[in-house]
Amino acid sequence: MNEDMAPNPSIQCGVCSCAYHDPSNHCCLSKIHVDPMPGASSGKAEDESKCGSYRCRGNC
Numbered sequence: 595m596n597e598d599m600a601p602n603p604s605i606q607c608g609v610c611s612c613a614y615h616d617p618s619n620h621c622c623l624s625k626i627h628v629d630p631m632p633g634a635s636s637g638k639a640e641d642e643s644k645c646g647s648y649r650c651r652g653n654c
């Protein structure tokens with residue numbers, strides 16, 4: 595992770611496998627973009643949207 599990045603209290607996130615995730619459950623990016631899930635139509639949040647800024651921390 596870039597050492598200039600710091601946890602952003604405006605973006606809470608629990609995705610521990612992401613390279614930008616901080617143990618305080620904040621994102622270390624200054625901003626993110628959210629993408630739609632392809633083909634989704636259930637109306638459930640987990641089916642409709644995802645973080646498009648995600649980057650795998652390890653060997654994903």
Ligand code: SF4
Binds near residue numbers: 606608620621623649
């Ligand atoms: S980039 Fe997205 S998934 Fe990764 S820590 Fe930030 S908000 Fe979470």
